[in-house]
Amino acid sequence: MLTFTLRRLASGLGLLVVISMLTYTLLFFSSTAIARNILGEQATPEQIALKEAELGLDQPLPVRYLGWATAALRGDLGESWFNGEPVTQTILNRLPVTLVLMIVSIVLVALIATALGVLAAVRRGRVDQTVQVGAVVGDAIPGFVLALVLVTIFAVNLGWFPAVSTIRPGAGPEAWIVSLSLPVIAIVLNYVTSSAQQIRSAVIKELDKDYVRTLRSRGLGEREIVLKNVLRSAAPAGLTVLSLQFIGLLGGVIILEQIFAIAGIGPLFITATTVGDIPVVMGLTIVAVVVVIIVNLLVDVAQGALNPKVRLS
């Protein structure tokens, strides 16, 4: 188990290096007017040259990347070129709300999807059809459209929730709950049905297997068979789809945070990318890659725990 985990970690680090290089290269070639964006449209060529030298924009790509990478290895992600704030600080300020949003959503998705999936597989009929149709609809409607509909109904018209986040420094849990309710509901509605669909298929497949028949013949109750045996065997399929959804959420929350004006990493990603704030974009990329690596690792470990065969491969 330890070597397995270490091997996964090593490949994750490799991925981190490759992605940081690729991102840096892409940013290098796509943003040519950074100094002007910082100084404004009326800056003179001399002012721009001065700023470019100050930021090291006049250096060749390998030099700039190595400079960034060695600092990053020491844990220093630099400062924003636009507002001078340390990148690590900026990200640490914003990451908690994004992670809370993602984790709460995915836990709810897991719980509800499992319940729906098992119910659909066991009961079939009407419940099953609803889950099947729901999967198609839920997948087809983009999360931000759902979010806008929810805001219009529950925030603007009914006034049950704030339309934009009220989370601020020192805000109590109620601000977090009311501010994150609608985005969480939007994510859950958007994601739950396709997970439920996966779990349903896996459970149906398991229910047809010989061991289930054997268990039934031994007189075990149907509920016990489903919850103890079938669900355990069906779990890997569910875990895989949930981990993919969690990673997909990294992109999904960017737009949701923008709509609900939540001070997470989403709006930061958008602004930094638009203006070419390379230190911030690089910092966020690293965080995103690390989150992906951790999630994959956790899922792999969980799969291994559920099914010893995975560990050997």
Add this chain to the structure above:
Amino acid sequence: MKSIMKTVGIVAAGALLLSGCAAGTPQTEETAGGDTAARGPLLTIGQLGDLASWDPSQAHVGHALVPYQLVYDTLILREPDGELSPMLATEWNYNDDRTVLTVDLRTDVSFSDGEPFDAEAVVANLEHFKAGNGRQAVQLTQFESATAVDEDTVEINLAQPDPAMEYYLSQAAGLMASPAAIEAGTLETDPIGTGPYLYDKANSVRDSQSLFAAKEDYWNPELQKFDEVELRILVDVSARVNAIISGQVDWTTLEAKSADQAEDAGLEIIPDYQVDWTGMTFLDRDGVINPALADERVRQAINYAVDRDTLLEELQLGRGTATSQVFGPDSGAFVDDLEEYYTYDPEKAKELMDEAGYEDGFELKLPVIPAFATQITALAQQLGEIGITVTQETVPPANYVQDVVQKKFEAFNFNLFQGEAWVAINQIISPTATFNPFGTTAPELEELISVVQQGGEDSEAAAQDVNRYVTENAWFLPLYRIDQISVFNPEKVTVVAQTQSAMPSIYNFSPAE
């Protein structure tokens, strides 16, 4: 099985109940009520973006100027109609050749860190602004030096006359910060001024919200109309729409397409509020890249080929005013009869094209960024009618202005600010203007510009002649002036437009009656 469902159901219902309750409680605290004169409790402003720095040398215009007014006073106060009134400066006068501006100062004001506001402080601020090289560094282009004559008198020495200097002292260049804070280099995150409010750093989060509290004993309580002011940063337009309709912000800026929705919800839009004109600027008027554009008949033909009223209706839902001139009604350079100088006349456009020798048309290459994609597509269709083929080249938005300045385009579409005549001339017309990268000029035009620069009586007439010259010679393709969709909640606040500024000054906000 059933028990799982039940548990999930109860948890979900509980969460909804809990959140429903919490949302039901009002988000703003009850007001103490009536303890301070006519001050309102809290003003919440929905801003389009956050400031990069609280250092006034980095201040800009419009939305990127007003937040500074919370913390910093300016030397001169610009009234909503553009008139300049005393603020930290009580009086100001030019010498005869308008190169020395003598400014008298208030003597009863101090900065929030206890430093006195005096002539030395003004000198330190002007020098700091000049050295700070910010987005409005151009405001002190003519500034050479400043000297403290005595404690409450400053002399500002200019290299050449600048008719907009007094205006600049009501804008970014006039914001006054504590000299001690300038010295310490801490203004970027800790603004210290003499202004009506104090920045509450502990309760502010960059790019999310900034909080300000009224400063007790502010020297001019008339300008201090709220106990607290909050800036909510709402980059996304649908977030701004939702926030103002649901009452979470009292004022914000929207777009034409959400204006009806806001009005239906009982909100008010500040009437007759226009700041920018939109359309195309012909850059290559000497024909370096595209020889066709050197012929003014071609540029005029383009102006006649365009149906401004239809474009205004389709692109801006009629919220604006079609125009043929680039100067606004309050600029001093506005000329009534230029307003409809170019009417929609495809026949005349074709004749002009024939005369210029382009009866078979030509190719016009335009850079495209998302903000102008629809405008350009609509123009391409109308220009196609007189044989002009518009080739669209998509460019990264971040590089747009840079590429204009570097003479990469023959023409480009943009929204340009209609400020004071001298400001606009320096932005789009003079040979050194940012948006005249090819340095197009003419002797008669330069003559007029130098008269404008001298200021005084003849200045305004000369500015109008500049306007006439660039309109008749079709330097631009102005389409229409855009209505600002500046929305406020009339139950909470009253807001008055600030002429030539995309955002009303902070002093223009007051509690609703």
